[in-house]
Amino acid sequence: MTYLIQGRTNDWEVVIGLEVHAQIISDAKLFSGAATSFGAEPNSQVSLVDAGMPGMLPVINEFCIQQAVRTGLGLDAKINLHSVFERKNYFYPDLPQGYQISQYLHPIVGEGTVRLDMPDGTREIGVERLHMEQDAGKSIHDQDPNRTFIDLNRSGVALMEIVSKPDLRSPEEAGAYLRKLRAIVQYLGTCDGNMEQGSLRCDANVSVRPSDSDELRTRAEIKNINSIRFVMQAIEYEAERQVDVYETGGSVVQETRLYDSDRGETRSMRSKEDAHDYRYFPDPDLLPIDLTPEYVEEIEKNLPELPDAKKVRFISEYGVTESDAGILVAEQETANYFEEVALGRDAKLAANWVIHELFGVLNKVGKGISDSPIVADKLGNLVDLISNNVISSRIAKDVFEEMVAKGKDPGVIVEEKGLKQITDAGEIEIAVNNVIADNADQVKKFREGNQKVVGWFVGQVMKKTQGKANPQMVNELLLEKLKG
Amino acid sequence: MSKLTDLTIAEARDGLGDGKFSSVELTDVHIKAVEAARDLNAFVTETLDLAIERAKASDERRAKGKPAGGMDGIPIAVKDLFCTEGVLTTASSHILDGFIPPYESTVSQNLRDAGSVMLGKTNMDEFAMGSANVTSFYGAVKNPWYVNDGKDRVPGGSSGGSAAAVAANISLGAAGSDTGGSIRQPASFCGVVGMKPTYGRCSRWGMVAFASSLDQAGPLTRTVRDAAIMLQAMAGHDSKDSTSSTEPVPNFEASITGEIKGLKIGIPSEYRIDGMSSEIEGLWSQGVEMLKDAGAEPLEVSLPHTKYALPTYYIVAPAEASSNLARYDGVRYGLRVDAETLDEMYETTRGEGFGQEVRRRIMIGAYVLSAGYYDAYYVKAQKLRTLILKDFSDAFKKVDAILTPTTPFAAFAIGEKMDDPVQMYINDVFTVPSSLAGLPAITVPAGLSNEGLPLGLHLITKPFDEETLFCVADVLEKLVSFHTKPSYLSKDAR
Numbered sequence: 004m005t006y007l008i009q010g011r012t013n014d015w016e017v018v019i020g021l022e023v024h025a026q027i028i029s030d031a032k033l034f035s036g037a038a039t040s041f042g043a044e045p046n047s048q049v050s051l052v053d054a055g056m057p058g059m060l061p062v063i064n065e066f067c068i069q070q071a072v073r074t075g076l077g078l079d080a081k082i083n084l085h086s087v088f089e090r091k092n093y094f095y096p097d098l099p100q101g102y103q104i105s106q107y108l109h110p111i112v113g114e115g116t117v118r119l120d121m122p123d124g125t126r127e128i129g130v131e132r133l134h135m136e137q138d139a140g141k142s143i144h145d146q147d148p149n150r151t152f153i154d155l156n157r158s159g160v161a162l163m164e165i166v167s168k169p170d171l172r173s174p175e176e177a178g179a180y181l182r183k184l185r186a187i188v189q190y191l192g193t194c195d196g197n198m199e200q201g202s203l204r205c206d207a208n209v210s211v212r213p214s215d216s217d218e219l220r221t222r223a224e225i226k227n228i229n230s231i232r233f234v235m236q237a238i239e240y241e242a243e244r245q246v247d248v249y250e251t252g253g254s255v256v257q258e259t260r261l262y263d264s265d266r267g268e269t270r271s272m273r274s275k276e277d278a279h280d281y282r283y284f285p286d287p288d289l290l291p292i293d294l295t296p297e298y299v300e301e302i303e304k305n306l307p308e309l310p311d312a313k314k315v316r317f318i319s320e321y322g323v324t325e326s327d328a329g330i331l332v333a334e335q336e337t338a339n340y341f342e343e344v345a346l347g348r349d350a351k352l353a354a355n356w357v358i359h360e361l362f363g364v365l366n367k368v369g370k371g372i373s374d375s376p377i378v379a380d381k382l383g384n385l386v387d388l389i390s391n392n393v394i395s396s397r398i399a400k401d402v403f404e405e406m407v408a409k410g411k412d413p414g415v416i417v418e419e420k421g422l423k424q425i426t427d428a429g430e431i432e433i434a435v436n437n438v439i440a441d442n443a444d445q446v447k448k449f450r451e452g453n454q455k456v457v458g459w460f461v462g463q464v465m466k467k468t469q470g471k472a473n474p475q476m477v478n479e480l481l482l483e484k485l486k487g
Numbered sequence: 488m489s490k491l492t493d494l495t496i497a498e499a500r501d502g503l504g505d506g507k508f509s510s511v512e513l514t515d516v517h518i519k520a521v522e523a524a525r526d527l528n529a530f531v532t533e534t535l536d537l538a539i540e541r542a543k544a545s546d547e548r549r550a551k552g553k554p555a556g557g558m559d560g561i562p563i564a565v566k567d568l569f570c571t572e573g574v575l576t577t578a579s580s581h582i583l584d585g586f587i588p589p590y591e592s593t594v595s596q597n598l599r600d601a602g603s604v605m606l607g608k609t610n611m612d613e614f615a616m617g618s619a620n621v622t623s624f625y626g627a628v629k630n631p632w633y634v635n636d637g638k639d640r641v642p643g644g645s646s647g648g649s650a651a652a653v654a655a656n657i658s659l660g661a662a663g664s665d666t667g668g669s670i671r672q673p674a675s676f677c678g679v680v681g682m683k684p685t686y687g688r689c690s691r692w693g694m695v696a697f698a699s700s701l702d703q704a705g706p707l708t709r710t711v712r713d714a715a716i717m718l719q720a721m722a723g724h725d726s727k728d729s730t731s732s733t734e735p736v737p738n739f740e741a742s743i744t745g746e747i748k749g750l751k752i753g754i755p756s757e758y759r760i761d762g763m764s765s766e767i768e769g770l771w772s773q774g775v776e777m778l779k780d781a782g783a784e785p786l787e788v789s790l791p792h793t794k795y796a797l798p799t800y801y802i803v804a805p806a807e808a809s810s811n812l813a814r815y816d817g818v819r820y821g822l823r824v825d826a827e828t829l830d831e832m833y834e835t836t837r838g839e840g841f842g843q844e845v846r847r848r849i850m851i852g853a854y855v856l857s858a859g860y861y862d863a864y865y866v867k868a869q870k871l872r873t874l875i876l877k878d879f880s881d882a883f884k885k886v887d888a889i890l891t892p893t894t895p896f897a898a899f900a901i902g903e904k905m906d907d908p909v910q911m912y913i914n915d916v917f918t919v920p921s922s923l924a925g926l927p928a929i930t931v932p933a934g935l936s937n938e939g940l941p942l943g944l945h946l947i948t949k950p951f952d953e954e955t956l957f958c959v960a961d962v963l964e965k966l967v968s969f970h971t972k973p974s975y976l977s978k979d980a981r
Contacts, residue, residue, distance in 0.1 A: 054819060058569075058692065058695050059692070062728075094813065094833055099818075101810070101814050283861075287698075287699035290729055
């Protein structure tokens with residue numbers, strides 16, 4: 004399923020590399036003790052260091068180092084025991100120091116891999132590096148017609164920049180990569196992955212080339228895209244734009260572009276000529292980070308089970324299908340929810356109910372699994388009622404709806420509404436006899452060889468028993484009686 | 488009893504301890520001295536009311552039998568590079584107009600905690616960039632030493648105000664900072680003791696940064712013992728500064744034993760620079776002889792990369808400065824010169840806010856860090872810095888201390904050496920190498936030039952071996968027996 008853009012002259016392949024900025028989960032900032040919670044009053048979480056006051060010095064928050072190493076290990080990446088913070092120098096009002104402390108020549112994490120499950124098989128996407136850096140503040144332009152205000156709450160917040168190799172070949176792969184990366188950092192507890200709040204931001208490097216070529220052509224960098232959908236749309240637009248440029252005899256220039264989601268297009272922000280010379284050099288206020296192998300091993304020992312491993316286990320342990328397993332592990336909370344439902348029960352049935360019924364409801368009401376109206380324990384009880392033949396699958400759907408509406412335990416609903424399946428052969432036999440006695444024409448049809456009417460008879464019996472009769476017993480009894 | 492302003496810190500400490508005078512009395516005479524010496528322009532900001540307040544508090548503590556520390560009640564001056572809570576802090580720059588920090592630097596806090604009484608914030612070269620205290624936005628400082636030629640001499644720099652204040656008996660000691668010689672060179676020019684500890688001994692937190700890998704606070708005093716007492720109050724690990732050392736701080740005063748028998752003193756041949764005056768050469772030889780007479784063993788040592796020290800320094804220091812000074816952008820504090828666009832606001836604010844020397848160093852620093860030049864300049868300078876450090880490590884395998892002149896010449900007249908920055912930079916030729924290597928060093932007044940201006944001798948020891956440094960310096964000080972007072976102190980007779 005190669006993604007190709009059909010041009011007038013030939014087919015074009017898209018080459019994509021993503022740079023993801025992931026905010027590290029940490030109570031304090033990377034180099035100061037100020038808090039990091041989202042949505043606080045402007046400038047209420049700013050230390051003297053974050054405000055770039057004279058004589059203030061950064062001190063590394065060791066927890067952030069641990070988080071970065073953890074993330075590196077989660078990406079199967081090489082951990083660099085020696086890494087260095089450098090200063091990236093540029094002027095901007097929301098950058099109080101006049102430089103951003105970042106890692107440049109010596110990042111804390113080297114090459115790694117992210118595996119994607121695509122419809123046509125597994126794709127391995129290379130990670131080039133992961134480095135730590137501090138975030139800048141925020142410029143607010145819409146509060147005053149003449150002035151710009153600055154909120155420094157984000158100034159100094161710890162970020163990981165995760166840079167992929169240019170291994171992605173379609174918007175779909177880019178989307179899958181971002182979803183997978185988000186799942187990994189969420190599993191690791193190193194980033195909450197919330198793109199709306201800016202905890203996860205993405206820059207996309209996009210270029211195109213003739214489908215029979217291996218060259219890497221000039222790329223454009225689309226900055227600061229804040230949803231997976233927009234990343235995919237931006238890439239699609241940009242790739243087609245570049246194809247058009249080449250096919251009309253032009254050439255693509257290296258530049259920074261931004262994605263306008265309202266218009267669905269990318270626009271030039273600044274060209275290479277206007278690019279900053281950041282004058283990187285090692286930050287003399289900070290010592291290099293030197294880790295011991297033992298330190299890294301200790302973190303590795305405490306890594307949680309990650310999506311790929313969990314998927315394999317779900318397939319072998321619960322016997323769910325590969326595609327169901329993929330869906331269940333995509334988010335850690337879903338995986339945990341499923342395991343709670345499935346444990347000691349019919350796991351395939353559990354997977355079915357989670358994926359088809361529960362997800363359906365969640366999508367309808369626009370909630371995540373953490374806000375699910377049905378807790379895992381109760382959904383488990385419902386699965387039990389079905390497995391134990393207390394209710395039929397058909398009735399279970401009604402019970403499920405009642406659970407969504409009222410949040411009650413399924414057992415209670417079944418009791419209250421008297422929905423228990425009828426398994427008493429005598430009771431079913433009476434219903435069957437009545438239906439046969441009342442419908443001599445239909446019986447005649449059957450006896451003349453029309454098998455299809457059996458379904459109709461079943462429906463009639465179910466109707467008489469308000470759907471509660473055990474369908475299998477109804478079937479057997481009906482056939483027996485009809486054959487006379 | 489001599490005049491209270493003539494005392495050393497040690498004498499004042501004893502006098503306060505014995506109840507011979509109170510801190511308020513001691514402070515009061517110093518306040519009068521500050522007021523009487525305003526023509527020197529040693530202070531950017533006087534904090535005389537605050538001084539009386541702190542002196543009273545000191546006397547109260549002492550009355551309760553609970554003095555705060557080794558410097559309780561002692562009036563001192565603080566270089567305007569240290570952020571002081573509630574007190575204007577300018578680094579002698581226009582760009583920090585009206586900047587009153589809501590915080591106290593670790594060093595000045597330590598000095599407060601030790602009970603000292605701050606008389607004011609001393610004048611300095613702008614952002615500590617200079618060797619003559621002529622780059623200050625608040626005007627040049629006059630050296631209390633002069634000769635009868637009608638010309639005012641520079642006090643040296645960048646801690647020129649601190650050195651002048653101590654030399655003119657305005658304060659008993661002063662806190663300074665040294666990046667390439669900014670304590671030692673002015674101390675030498677003003678005939679006082681100036682000491683730069685090992686990089687990391689004193690916290691840099693709250694000290695306006697010039698070149699982070701070189702900046703180090705230290706004391707300027709009238710005696711070596713006073714420097715030991717004052718450094719004791721200033722030094723110590725600070726978790727707010729990642730480059731602050733966790734080495735235990737020894738009792739510096741106790742290291743002054745008067746005993747240097749058997750110590751090996753290195754004499755680096757590379758410090759005999761071209762055009763060195765015979766008076767400096769003579770002073771140096773005299774110092775060697777004196778230490779030899781006291782039982783030390785002089786040894787020639789080689790520091791082969793010495794000639795690269797100044798060029799290396801003038802790449803590393805401006806590079807760091809260009810980045811450290813980026814925060815002065817008119818956005819949050821200090822001077823803002825409004826303009827139409829943001830970029831213009833940056834340009835006008837920084838153009839007007841920084842003086843010529845600061846702008847020069849920012850330009851040099853930005854240049855050596857820029858794409859295409861970084862490897863040729865910055866990376867090469869870092870390699871040389873490593874070699875210079877290795878020179879010293881090798882030498883200290885053979886010797887316990889190194890003796891050199893402090894400066895290549897005595898104080899010059901205000902206005903001289905202004906045309907060519909390189910001439911100005913040569914002031915620090917003997918102090919820069921130990922700065923690059925992060926080593927402790929001290930200057931001791933050792934004699935007068937032919938003109939009658941003070942000259943200093945300079946001692947350097949291994950990292951964190953301030954004890955040997957103080958010990959040898961004290962012996963040298965006693966042997967030199969330099970008791971000439973600056974001309975300014977006899978100005979009543981003038």
